[in-house]
Structure formats: structure tokens, C-alpha cells
Amino acid sequence: MAGRGTIKAQSGFNANADAQALYKAMKGLGTDEATILKLLTARSNAQRQEIKAAYKTLHGSDLVSDLKSELTGKFESLIVALLSAPTKYDVECLKHATKGAGTTEKVLIEILASRTTNEVQAINKLYKQEYGKTLEQDVCSDTTGAFEQMLVILIQASRQQGVQEANVQADAKTLFDAGEKKFGTDEEQFVTILGNRSAEHLRRVFAEYMKLSGFQIEESIQRETSGHLKEVLLAVVKCARGVPTYLAECLYNSMKQGSGTDDQTLIRIMVSRSEIDMLDIRAEFRRMFATSLHKMITNDTSGDYRKTLLLLCSGDDA
Missing domain, CATH: 1.10.220.10 (Annexin)
Structure with missing residues (x-):
């Protein structure tokens, strides 16, 4: 766009x-x-x-x-992020998320679910150049099970193009049979279909799924899966419906009252989307929540850090 x-x-x-x-x-x-x-x-x-x-x-x-x-502090982090080239910035965030004590799954999920196929391919290439190992190697050494499988599929960045008319109903039925219809969940089917189909194909599948099951696919994922797998599947579904909507929700959660501000997420999204779709993210934010992104940043941050974020936000949708 x-x-x-x-x-x-x-x-x-x-x-x-x-x-x-x-x-x-x-x-x-x-x-x-x-x-x-x-x-x-x-x-x-x-x-x-x-x-x-x-x-x-x-x-x-x-x-x-x-x-x-x-x-110093958050202002320094934000300014340094602004000076990173986009692919390099994603690569640094991903590396940071997989090294040291514990993996920051949320970062892996957000970046890999929301980037385009071309962007993920560029990330893979630069990651290998910078660190001598592939992103896939680092992710696999830090994650397990169906969650790991889903991330590996996203890292492959080889989603089908367009809508496969002949498969829309079959995919919806496969998802229904893999989840709501059976006792226990066939996670493999969710991972394969959600990881490999194009966004427009998936939107059609979700509509069919709703007809078939009476549920939105998100509701079924909430019920049928748990932990990081649930988070990555929901992220992929939300991004298929609309990346700005998903990122608006991530921004809202990063500043939600009571949990303290998740500045890393706030900086990452504001910087990485400022030249892509920040206007759409703002509009979605205003539509979904009873406030504007501008207001929430104003209430949640301070000083030069706040001033810089507000310039990236560039306007209030009050």
C-alpha cells in the first residue's frame, strides 16, 4: 500500500x-x-x-x-533504531530474541507473522551474512514442537500466491476436522494450512470455516491450542485479515494499563511501520479501542522519548 x-x-x-x-x-x-x-x-x-x-x-x-x-535510556534505543536500515533492524531484533537466557517468543511471532514473503527472504539472507548461522538454526535451537514447526514454515517464506479456488472448502473442512470436530487437536493441519496459504486464500477459508462450524477460526484456535503455538497461529490469522489491525493490537497491548509499558515492542512497531502503514495502524487503533494511538502514547511515555514517538505517530485521531 x-x-x-x-x-x-x-x-x-x-x-x-x-x-x-x-x-x-x-x-x-x-x-x-x-x-x-x-x-x-x-x-x-x-x-x-x-x-x-x-x-x-x-x-x-x-x-x-x-x-x-x-x-540514554529509551530515547537512546529509539534514536538508534531509527538509524538502522529496515531489514537490518528486523535481523537485530530477531537475533536479540533468540540469544541469551530465554527466547523472546513474542518478537519472533510478531516479525515473522507480519512481514511479507520478500521481507522474510531478505531477513534470512542478511541474518546469515551477519551471524554466520541461519535464522532457522537459531530458532530451532530455542523452540520445540508445533510452535517450532510453524516458525520454520514462516521462515521458509514460500506462501502460495493468490486463491486456490479448488482448495478453499477442502482447507476449511480440514481445519474443522483437525480441531472442533475431534477430541484433541491435529496441530499439524493448522500449522500447514495457516503457514502456507496466501492471505487472500486464508480469508476465504475463514469465511467457509465460519459457515461450516459456526465459529470464527480465532475462537477455535483459542479453544484448541495453547501457549506459544496459540499465539503464533492467532498472529498469522490476524495478519491474514489485516497486518495493520494486528499491529494496532500489539501496540495497544504494549501500553495497556496495569502491565507497565513494553517499550521494546512500542519502539519496534513505531519505527518499523513508520514508512509503511502507520496511518492504517492509527485508523485501526482508533476503530478497535476507545482511544487514539496518539493519546495512549501521550499518557504512557514522557520526555524526548514521547516527543519522538509522537512525531512518528504524526497526528491524533481523537
């Missing part, structure tokens, strides 16, 4: 001038955070990459390292 992002390339862009402005904002006593956040949110990611290159040429040092030494 073209032009549904909130961040656009700046016309009359001059990488050298921007690199100088950032250098000046960090030099001397105290840091001029306002200049940094305003400048970086008014440029596209491709332009930010040019600024990084110009900065190195002009000053012989790395822009990201310099910013890290000047900034």
Missing part, C-alpha cells in the same frame, strides 16, 4: 548539512536532543543511511556510536 506511512523523504535533502547539524547538536556542553529528534523523524530511513555515511566522511567517527555516548 503506497504512501500509508507517516514518515516521508524530505525534499531538498542534503546529507552533509544534516550530518553537520547532528554533529553540532552533540558538540560542546550538553546535547541538543530537540534538534536530533526533529531532524531524524523528518527524514526517510534511506536518507538517514546517507546521513550516517556523510557523518563518517566528514567527522571520521560513527554517528550511532556518538549518539549512544550522548543519549
Whole structure:
């Protein structure tokens, strides 16, 4: 969907001038955070990459390292994320999710369920280049069972194209037979169908499933599966219905009262979708919840961190 992002390339862009402005904002006593956040949110990611290159040429040092030494906390994390190229940023988030103590399943699920086939293929390629191991190897060493199988299928990024008319009813019946109709669940069938069919094919299957069973597929998944498998299957179903709707829900959950703010998720989605579909995410957020994304960010965050997020959100749908 073209032009549904909130961040656009700046016309009359001059990488050298921007690199100088950032250098000046960090030099001397105290840091001029306002200049940094305003400048970086008014440029596209491709332009930010040019600024990084110009900065190195002009000053012989790395822009990201310099910013890290000047900034702190969530604001620093957000600014550093803005300076990462999109595929590299996804790759870093995925690597971070699989290393160290415990796997952050939620990150694996959100990225792998919401990215396009081409995006996942680009992630696989860069992941292998950066870390000498494949994403699949890292995921398999950290996960098990049907959850692992589902992630592996998503990592293959070889969903069928278009709608297979002849299979719509058969797929709906297979899902019905694998879940609601039998005692226990044939998870394999859910994994294969939800992992391999195109979004438009799946939307047709869900409509047939509803006719057949009297339930939305989401209700059956809630009842028939549990744990991380349930989470990944629901994410795939929601993304097939509409990625912005799914990500709006992830954003809402990241700021829901009572659980503290999940800043990693908030930063990840706001940064990675700001040039893709942030306007659609905002609209879905407003439709589903009794508030706007802008308001929730305002209430849930503070300082320069809040200012930067609000610039990425770029407008209130009150």
C-alpha cells in the first residue's frame, strides 16, 4: 500500500548539512536532543543511511556510536533504531530474541507473522551474512514442537500466491476436522494450512470455516491450542485479515494499563511501520479501542522519548 506511512523523504535533502547539524547538536556542553529528534523523524530511513555515511566522511567517527555516548535510556534505543536500515533492524531484533537466557517468543511471532514473503527472504539472507548461522538454526535451537514447526514454515517464506479456488472448502473442512470436530487437536493441519496459504486464500477459508462450524477460526484456535503455538497461529490469522489491525493490537497491548509499558515492542512497531502503514495502524487503533494511538502514547511515555514517538505517530485521531 503506497504512501500509508507517516514518515516521508524530505525534499531538498542534503546529507552533509544534516550530518553537520547532528554533529553540532552533540558538540560542546550538553546535547541538543530537540534538534536530533526533529531532524531524524523528518527524514526517510534511506536518507538517514546517507546521513550516517556523510557523518563518517566528514567527522571520521560513527554517528550511532556518538549518539549512544550522548543519549540514554529509551530515547537512546529509539534514536538508534531509527538509524538502522529496515531489514537490518528486523535481523537485530530477531537475533536479540533468540540469544541469551530465554527466547523472546513474542518478537519472533510478531516479525515473522507480519512481514511479507520478500521481507522474510531478505531477513534470512542478511541474518546469515551477519551471524554466520541461519535464522532457522537459531530458532530451532530455542523452540520445540508445533510452535517450532510453524516458525520454520514462516521462515521458509514460500506462501502460495493468490486463491486456490479448488482448495478453499477442502482447507476449511480440514481445519474443522483437525480441531472442533475431534477430541484433541491435529496441530499439524493448522500449522500447514495457516503457514502456507496466501492471505487472500486464508480469508476465504475463514469465511467457509465460519459457515461450516459456526465459529470464527480465532475462537477455535483459542479453544484448541495453547501457549506459544496459540499465539503464533492467532498472529498469522490476524495478519491474514489485516497486518495493520494486528499491529494496532500489539501496540495497544504494549501500553495497556496495569502491565507497565513494553517499550521494546512500542519502539519496534513505531519505527518499523513508520514508512509503511502507520496511518492504517492509527485508523485501526482508533476503530478497535476507545482511544487514539496518539493519546495512549501521550499518557504512557514522557520526555524526548514521547516527543519522538509522537512525531512518528504524526497526528491524533481523537
